[in-house]
Amino acid sequence: MTSIRRLYVMLCGYEVIPKTISTRDKGSRFILSEPICAYLLDTETGWVLLDAGVNPDNIRDPARAKLHYLDHGITLPIVRPQHEMERQFAEIGIGFSDVKHVILSHLHFDHSGYLRHFHHARISIQRREYAFAVNGKTSFAYIASDYDAPDLDWHLVDGDWEAQPGLTLLDTRGHTPGHQSAVVELPESGIIVLPFDAGDLQENFDQEILPGESCDDKAALAAIRRLKRIVAETGGQMILFHDPVAIQTTRLAPEFYG
Ligand SMILES: [Zn+2]
Numbered sequence: 427m428t429s430i431r432r433l434y435v436m437l438c439g440y441e442v443i444p445k446t447i448s449t450r451d452k453g454s455r456f457i458l459s460e461p462i463c464a465y466l467l468d469t470e471t472g473w474v475l476l477d478a479g480v481n482p483d484n485i486r487d488p489a490r491a492k493l494h495y496l497d498h499g500i501t502l503p504i505v506r507p508q509h510e511m512e513r514q515f516a517e518i519g520i521g522f523s524d525v526k527h528v529i530l531s532h533l534h535f536d537h538s539g540y541l542r543h544f545h546h547a548r549i550s551i552q553r554r555e556y557a558f559a560v561n562g563k564t565s566f567a568y569i570a571s572d573y574d575a576p577d578l579d580w581h582l583v584d585g586d587w588e589a590q591p592g593l594t595l596l597d598t599r600g601h602t603p604g605h606q607s608a609v610v611e612l613p614e615s616g617i618i619v620l621p622f623d624a625g626d627l628q629e630n631f632d633q634e635i636l637p638g639e640s641c642d643d644k645a646a647l648a649a650i651r652r653l654k655r656i657v658a659e660t661g662g663q664m665i666l667f668h669d670p671v672a673i674q675t676t677r678l679a680p681e682f683y684g
Pocket of ligand 1: 534601623
């Protein structure tokens, strides 16, 4: 039996990036506006947040925008008021303090931006990802000031694990050293696979195209194949995190998948 009642998909903004960030060596002339999402679960034991959006302060403050984006040649992400997490939470009827568990796919800036609002919560992440992001030689895709805070309550995990009945996290390392993806079981909708950045776009799965960035190509391809296989074997559906076409037919909060 699943303990998950509802899945809310929150659209937290857009990043404007070369397509090759998502599809290795393919589409170098194209620039995409890719959605940034976060997922909120209403469960029998409380609210669970999967990934933590992008930090609007790093975009709106000119000095921080320069430091984190412009100096690296990155276009500023777009976050409008309707994309802000607190506003979407309010529409659902909760606040940050109602979320007691945050699970992160990885620590790139478009997945960890609101962590500073969750000092009261348990933050679950793969041990490898945490070690790399906090101690490793990371890239501009990691903004340490968003996640390297002393009073966050980290819960470090190794490999596949079940967070609670109906919510399983899978080790899908490859895009980063400790990337994980989620499989959610809902009472009506059945199995929903959330790849996060294991594959940004539908074509990553249809054509088995590697993500633009990977620390281990073999593992990254295995992750794509594993997630595809789960969808096929369970008759489930995949909800993509970064696909600009798929997002337009995804049910967005305050609507939900039940
Ligand atoms: Zn990423």
